Amino acid sequence: ATDSDDGVNAALRYSLEPSMVQFEINESNGFIYTAVKNLDRELRDRYIFQVYAFDTSLSPLTATATVVVNIEDVNDEWPRFENATYIFHVSESADITSVIGKVRATDLDLGVGGMVEYLFVHNPAHPNPPFTLSKEDGTITLTQFLDYEVAKRYNFVVTAVDLGKPPRNSSIDVQIQVLDENDNDPIIAFPNRDNLSVVLNLDVSPGQEIIRVIAHDSDSGESGRLTYSISAQNNST
Structure with missing residues (x-):
């Protein structure tokens, strides 16, 4: 700022509006500096505030200017x-x-x-x-x-x-x-296909276990759980 008066009436001092804590001003030359270590553009990308210039006379006169500070981005954020x-x-x-x-x-x-x-x-x-x-x-x-x-x-x-x-x-x-999908057929492990015969004693009793079929299914859950049944009987003697 300039002042056309002479002497102390022309000497100027500068100040910022009190609420602007992010910046400070040199009261003698009007240079503005940051008052905080870091300004985060992601939190605030622009500051608008008032600067006051006043002379040092007994009845000081004051001028006001609006300052706009745009914060430039740097790559300081992580994905x-x-x-x-x-x-x-x-x-x-x-x-x-x-x-x-x-x-x-x-x-x-x-x-x-x-x-x-x-x-x-x-x-x-x-x-x-x-x-x-x-x-x-x-x-x-x-x-x-x-x-x-x-x-x-x-x-x-x-x-x-x-x-x-x-x-x-x-x-x-x-x-x-x-x-898992039900994409695997059950496999009978015993008896195997090479020998499907069972030898029984003549005195076998009704309800007596004569053979145990062993089978497995590679699917999981209910798809891998097996039940057994006889599909046909041969009653020939």
Whole structure:
């Protein structure tokens, strides 16, 4: 600011409105500085406040100006996933290209610093997982046929990386649980097909156990529980 008077009437001092605690002003030259260590654009991206200039006369005169401070963004935010962990379910009979699920992370930074890509973290237990992860939107898609009897679940880690400099990333645990379908026939283990005959004593009593059939089914739950029945009887003597 300037003052056309002479002497003390032309000497100026500066001040800010009292409520503006984020900034301070040099009362002699009017330079404005930040009064806090960090300004967070994600909390507030603009400050508008009044600056006062007044002379040092016995009856000081005052001028007022409005100052606008726009906070520029830096890549100081990490991607944040919407869930603490992800669990998806897929039938073992699902078709290839079926969408299993989707992970999603957001980043509060602006521009490329707020853009996120998704990556698998290599898991030695599943070096060639039967699905892909979309780098752009986090969609998980089936790429191979599943078999519950071979693998009941897949555990892996997904990382979200922003495109800022330097890039920041966050990771999340993901589990895909394979749902069993009734796709396995019961198998009779005993007696085997090479010997289906049973030798009986002539004095066998009614209700006496003469043979125990052993069978199994690889399906789970009710689909793997077996019942037994005789489909035909041979009454020949």
